Amino acid sequence: MTPRTLEKTGSKKSAAARERLASWISSRGLKATRQRDVIVDVFFAQTGHLSVDELLEKAKQRDPTIGAATVYRTMKILADAGLASARHFEGGQTRYEAALDRHHHDHLICTSCGSIIEFENERIEELQETVAEDHGFHVTHHKLELYGLCRHCRVEQASDRR
């Protein structure tokens, strides 16, 4: 019988997320498992936009027996519970980011180095709403992604050109 010990990494925030998940899980007849604990722990220990592969790698460092299917399944539960949001950026796999206590935001994505910058722009959101209304549309969610070169890669490219 392996002891179920985890140095629950991280802040009060990830502790709060774990609690929310626990009640989500029990409230619908799901079960708490060692694997889910590890995956969730790994997820909240990071910041940023993580792919399932990246999460699997980290999870395996703690428990090499964890399978990819379980990571897919667990992240879906986190998303359903509102604790993670799934992002589908251009061309890649699904990435997840922590969603607890976070505002809605959109992204700038560098097509050269892959870095992702987040932004919120209330005015844009309002205008989107106006556009939708003009067409009798009721918006449930949207996607705004700006692709290009980040400051750093812009400089690099300029010097390459010389």
Add this chain to the structure above:
Amino acid sequence: MTPRTLEKTGSKKSAAARERLASWISSRGLKATRQRDVIVDVFFAQTGHLSVDELLEKAKQRDPTIGAATVYRTMKILADAGLASARHFEGGQTRYEAALDRHHHDHLICTSCGSIIEFENERIEELQETVAEDHGFHVTHHKLELYGLCRHCRVEQASDRR
């Protein structure tokens, strides 16, 4: 020897597109083929956002021997030539729309009936640019998609609820 006759459907616009494609093709040592003619003809005969599957079906009505790979390849050429743009809406396959003489625009997508409404909003575009600049970003392209219920599906849903 099958005669290479095609009732080149459609407007001066699609005729212009076919011409542009012809010069694109010859200018880089590609070759004109019966299959490409059919696919391009089918594409420009429609309006809207067509999936490769839809294009393949229509193309097969004219020439049942046309294969999916050829449709994929041809649409990629059209996109490279700037005559079609590829769109990757939520969850589905790639869709193509005619791009000749069209402004950049974004989309409202009904998650219930799949209908797509196009819009242009100069103010939103400007704000995007501003946001990017604020972060030292140089934007090459972007994606703005508003998902929700169109006017029609909104009404239907309201009556379902009674």
Add this chain to the structure above:
DNA sequence: CTGAGAATGAGAATCAATTTCAAAATGGCC
């Protein structure tokens, strides 16, 4: 008409994600 090169269609391969299934784990109850 010829030949070099390009294009084709069928099927195999890829890749992320989902599903299947038999075996293992969980947790409410006694």
Add this chain to the structure above:
DNA sequence: GGCCATTTTGAAATTGATTCTCATTCTCAG
């Protein structure tokens, strides 16, 4: 603690869109 219905798991199979491979056919400049 044991019981056991239910859930979960990992591995492997499957899916679905797209791309690739390859042997064969087609195109077009000379």
